Amino acid sequence: MIRPFFSEACVRIAVLLLAAGPGLRAQPADTPVSSYLPVNGEEPAAKLLLRLAREKPARMQSHRAYLAERYDLVDGPAAGGTMSRGKPLQGGVRARLAPGVTWEMLAALTPAEIRARDIFPAGFRPLPHPHHAEGGMLFPAFVIDELQRQEQRDLARVDLDFDLPDHFLPEFPPAIFLTTRPDLGDVSQGRVVTLDNYFALFNGILNPKQLEGLRLLLTPFPQQQFNSTDDRRSDRPSRGVACLDCHTNGHTNAATHLAGDARPQAFRHRVDTPTLRGVNIQRLFGSQRALKSVEDFTEFEQRGAYFDGDTVIAVKKGANVLERGSQVHAMAEMQALFDFPPAPKLGVTGRLDPAIATAAELRGQALFAGKAQCATCHAPPYYTDNSMHNLHTARFFAPRPERGAITTADGPIKTFPLRGLKDSPPYLHDGRLLTLADTVEFFNLILGTRLTADEKADLEAFLRVL
Ligand code: HEC
Numbered sequence: 239m240i241r242p243f244f245s246e247a248c249v250r251i252a253v254l255l256l257a258a259g260p261g262l263r264a265q266p267a268d269t270p271v272s273s274y275l276p277v278n279g280e281e282p283a284a285k286l287l288l289r290l291a292r293e294k295p296a297r298m299q300s301h302r303a304y305l306a307e308r309y310d311l312v313d314g315p316a317a318g319g320t321m322s323r324g325k326p327l328q329g330g331v332r333a334r335l336a337p338g339v340t341w342e343m344l345a346a347l348t349p350a351e352i353r354a355r356d357i358f359p360a361g362f363r364p365l366p367h368p369h370h371a372e373g374g375m376l377f378p379a380f381v382i383d384e385l386q387r388q389e390q391r392d393l394a395r396v397d398l399d400f401d402l403p404d405h406f407l408p409e410f411p412p413a414i415f416l417t418t419r420p421d422l423g424d425v426s427q428g429r430v431v432t433l434d435n436y437f438a439l440f441n442g443i444l445n446p447k448q449l450e451g452l453r454l455l456l457t458p459f460p461q462q463q464f465n466s467t468d469d470r471r472s473d474r475p476s477r478g479v480a481c482l483d484c485h486t487n488g489h490t491n492a493a494t495h496l497a498g499d500a501r502p503q504a505f506r507h508r509v510d511t512p513t514l515r516g517v518n519i520q521r522l523f524g525s526q527r528a529l530k531s532v533e534d535f536t537e538f539e540q541r542g543a544y545f546d547g548d549t550v551i552a553v554k555k556g557a558n559v560l561e562r563g564s565q566v567h568a569m570a571e572m573q574a575l576f577d578f579p580p581a582p583k584l585g586v587t588g589r590l591d592p593a594i595a596t597a598a599e600l601r602g603q604a605l606f607a608g609k610a611q612c613a614t615c616h617a618p619p620y621y622t623d624n625s626m627h628n629l630h631t632a633r634f635f636a637p638r639p640e641r642g643a644i645t646t647a648d649g650p651i652k653t654f655p656l657r658g659l660k661d662s663p664p665y666l667h668d669g670r671l672l673t674l675a676d677t678v679e680f681f682n683l684i685l686g687t688r689l690t691a692d693e694k695a696d697l698e699a700f701l702r703v704l
């Protein structure tokens with residue numbers, strides 16, 4: 239299907255309409271674009287929450303229909319592949335093609351031709367938040383249930399549910415590997431670490447400063463949607479959100495959010511929670527922001543990201559300003575202990591051990607370093623160059639308003655490490671790619687490498703063992 243083109247002027251008008259953040263949406267289109275969120279609500283809280291709850295079913299239904307247009311969402315495990323604790327990997331390319339188009343046809347066209355015919359797969363464009371104009375932290379149902387059970391803390395939103403099906407998300411609870419105690423293997427004991435059990439699980443394994451860091455990472459603090467003011471999205475006033483509510487067990491549960499970095503609202507990127515495994519070997523933090531230390535990112539999360547990047551609203555809702563010496567350092571030290579999961583087929587240099595790797599994996603490794611060009615940016619042993627790159631995705635499609643977002647150029651994005659990759663779907667900063675096979679097709683177009691079907695399968699086999 240050839241979709242109509244959107245002119246730059248049309249996008250500009252849409253920007254004005256969509257620019258306003260939460261609470262401003264009902265205002266006329268000539269409302270000045272502002273960097274700030276409104277401080278006072280326009281509707282009494284009880285009435286607002288009731289209205290949002292009433293709107294929720296229709297909103298989720300239309301968003302799920304949109305996802306079904308972008309992707310094949312069926313639960314279809316890949317033969318043989320599992321995450322570290324056994325959850326099956328999903329198989330196959332899930333981004334849908336326009337009718338009559340094949341992956342081979344697409345790869346034979348130039349980016350300009352793909353753009354002119356508007357046949358870049360919709361699932362390869364930026365993924366909007368389920369309610370982009372509103373945004374905010376949003377948790378999968380299994381996370382909400384577990385925290386409710388352990389801590390009687392409710393992270394359900396009255397206005398929204400998480401959107402992607404569970405089979406595309408990381409296993410829950412994920413394993414925990416410690417850089418300081420590799421001899422112990424997975425120390426999670428199959429549990430979600432919370433304030434309720436962290437001491438019993440880690441006393442005697444961590445030092446006192448790390449234990450204090452872990453306690454702080456598990457302590458809820460107010461944020462934009464979960465707080466005790468009238469401007470919240472939880473049914474009842476909330477104690478807030480802890481770091482490891484999203485970074486469960488130092489990994490990720492795919493909770494989503496909008497990055498605080500851009501204005502207006504429609505240009506903010508949806509962000510899929512990245513794993514904290516391997517932050518010890520990384521030098522840049524945040525997909526767009528490139529903060530230079532885990533300490534800086536830890537401070538920024540609670541001062542800025544928790545409040546959608548608005549320092550004014552943070553004062554109203556109760557920002558928790560962390561003390562650098564006694565709190566931030568302890569939290570950062572703890573984060574640096576979360577190790578990548580074991581990759582038994584990789585040797586000390588991060589390359590396959592030919593004695594145990596399969597022929598397909600070895601061919602995949604050769605492609606990764608050769609024809610497929612991946613190693614240019616994803617250098618072993620951790621498969622990152624600790625830098626940012628602009629993949630120029632917008633060569634392939636015209637910018638357009640899409641469900642409250644403007645889907646347009648991504649800009650420079652951090653090269654996420656590929657070690658432990660199989661454990662952290664969905665992929666890319668916004669989670670737009672659902673499977674490893676999707677990432678292979680995506681980069682085949684982005685890099686213009688024209689891989690054959692066999693080469694794509696080999697490359698995927700290699701990605702699974704990283
Ligand atoms: C709503 C879920 C959520 C909560 C709660 C949360 N984070 Fe994050 N975290 C994210 C997302 C999403 C990103 C990616 C942000 C981006 O790309 O700009 C991120 C990024 C990070 C990063 C950088 C990782 C990287 O690979 O670049 C660190 C470090 C981090 N968070 C630590 C924390 C700490 C410490 C806290 C508590 C103060 C916290 N997070 C609370 C979702 C969350």
Ligand code: HEC
Binds near residue numbers: 614629656677
């Ligand atoms: C020019 C540098 C560059 C090259 C070459 C490159 N990548 Fe990447 N890769 C990136 C960047 C930057 C990101 C983050 C993009 C985003 O999140 O929007 C990324 C993200 C990924 C991700 C998702 C990681 C995650 O945790 O979400 C996968 C998988 C991946 N690349 C695989 C590959 C493969 C396979 C190849 C070769 C076919 C490849 N990349 C080539 C820079 C590169």
